[in-house]
Amino acid sequence: MTDSRVRDGPPPGRDRSSGRADPSAGGAAPQGQAAVVATGLTRRFGDVVAVNNVSFAVARGEIFALLGPDGAGKTTTLRMLVGAIAPTNGTVVIDGIDIARDPEAVHAQVAYMPQRFSLYEDLTVRENLDFYADLFDVARDVRAERAQRLLEFSGLTAFTDRLGGNLSGGMRQKLALACALIHDPNVLLLDEPTAGVDPVSRREFWRILYELNRRGATILASTTYMDEADRCTTVGLLYAGELIATEDPGALRGRLHGEVVEFVAEPRATARRIVAALPGVRSFTLVGNRFHLVVENAAATIPVLTKRLSTQAVQVENMGTIPPSLEDVFVSVIEERRGAEPRAPWRGPSAGAGAHG
Numbered sequence: 089m090t091d092s093r094v095r096d097g098p099p100p101g102r103d104r105s106s107g108r109a110d111p112s113a114g115g116a117a118p119q120g121q122a123a124v125v126a127t128g129l130t131r132r133f134g135d136v137v138a139v140n141n142v143s144f145a146v147a148r149g150e151i152f153a154l155l156g157p158d159g160a161g162k163t164t165t166l167r168m169l170v171g172a173i174a175p176t177n178g179t180v181v182i183d184g185i186d187i188a189r190d191p192e193a194v195h196a197q198v199a200y201m202p203q204r205f206s207l208y209e210d211l212t213v214r215e216n217l218d219f220y221a222d223l224f225d226v227a228r229d230v231r232a233e234r235a236q237r238l239l240e241f242s243g244l245t246a247f248t249d250r251l252g253g254n255l256s257g258g259m260r261q262k263l264a265l266a267c268a269l270i271h272d273p274n275v276l277l278l279d280e281p282t283a284g285v286d287p288v289s290r291r292e293f294w295r296i297l298y299e300l301n302r303r304g305a306t307i308l309a310s311t312t313y314m315d316e317a318d319r320c321t322t323v324g325l326l327y328a329g330e331l332i333a334t335e336d337p338g339a340l341r342g343r344l345h346g347e348v349v350e351f352v353a354e355p356r357a358t359a360r361r362i363v364a365a366l367p368g369v370r371s372f373t374l375v376g377n378r379f380h381l382v383v384e385n386a387a388a389t390i391p392v393l394t395k396r397l398s399t400q401a402v403q404v405e406n407m408g409t410i411p412p413s414l415e416d417v418f419v420s421v422i423e424e425r426r427g428a429e430p431r432a433p434w435r436g437p438s439a440g441a442g443a444h445g
């Protein structure tokens with residue numbers, strides 16, 4: 089099943105037991121109002137500027153990816169969004185409410201899944217849910233039904249009595265999500281929710297997110313995975329504390345400066361030397377023996393490259409141009425901002441386990 093399939097069709101409306109209006113039918117906040125608005129968010133830790141003047145808006149019903157490498161400022165941004173830390177400068181407005189003015193009202197609307205979600209290892213799945221229901225003052229009369237719905241939804245029904253400490257990585261993240269949703273919030277703020285989860289469980293987790301979105305939830309998820317950003321309606325590229333682009337994945341691809349050439353070559357050490365010395369190459373990565381180059385002009389580069397490789401007796405297969413990935417765009421946008429260092433490869437987890445040369 090493709091993930092896009094579950095995104096189609098009309099939203100069925102939310103849990104009626106909360107008494108909250110169906111957001112997909114124009115509920116709590118006025119129509120057209122953004123669910124999350126960050127304006128000029130800055131956070132310093134001593135001399136470190138973790139987040140620098142970041143502004144963005146997440147429209148209601150969107151799935152927004154905050155994409156950036158380790159240390160980019162994702163967690164710091166999310167912590168400011170939920171009011172866990174105060175910004176040095178800037179404001180956060182969620183569902184029309186300024187978090188600095190009324191944090192309690194914002195917390196009622198928001199599910200926050202921190203990067204290191206604390207599950208109680210010695211409590212069962214159901215007991216963990218109960219604990220969070222207590223924490224959020226979920227009314228007794230809706231609690232059991234809601235817990236049941238969340239367990240079914242996240243595929244945990246069969247594991248209700250399993251201890252938190254005995255869950256697999258993927259199950260833990262699903263339980264963490266279920267706990268974050270126990271008070272029936274509209275806006276989901278998730279900090280790397282699939283970090284360290286196997287690819288099958290990641291897909292499953294995203295299927296759950298799409299379903300929540302289809303039912304009216306607005307989702308902001310941070311990620312270091314390019315393929316996850318690709319599943320979202322909007323991608324914010326966060327790099328060294330700055331939001332360097334905010335666009336839909338397709339539009340972002342259009343920002344690539346250059347073209348992408350791929351090929352397989354052996355021996356790769358020789359091929360690597362040739363590629364590194366080739367004019368017109370903006371960046372390259374090497375995964376196994378597969379080379380991936382962003383070049384200024386493929387038609388100009390390919391003949392020169394082919395000739396040099398053949399002169400050095402390098403065996404080449406499947407050389408051709410391919411559509412750019414978000415990763416290519418990321419590197420390109422970063423280079424544009426740096427104005428130099430054209431060959432630093434992206435080292436995100438999706439770049440083939442960081443295998444560069």
Ligand SMILES: Nc1ncnc2c1ncn2[C@@H]1O[C@H](COP(=O)(O)OP(=O)(O)OP(=O)(O)O)[C@@H](O)[C@H]1O
Nearest residue numbers: 133136138156157158159160161162163164165203
């Ligand atoms: N409490 C803190 N005190 C000092 N520096 C901090 C603190 N929290 C974060 N930083 C620094 O701020 C920067 C951004 O960190 P942050 O955790 O927000 O990044 P991140 O994008 O979430 O990274 P990761 O992908 O590793 O989770 C880093 O340089 C980090 O070392």
Ligand SMILES: [Mg+2]
Nearest residue numbers: 162163164203
């Ligand atoms: Mg983080």
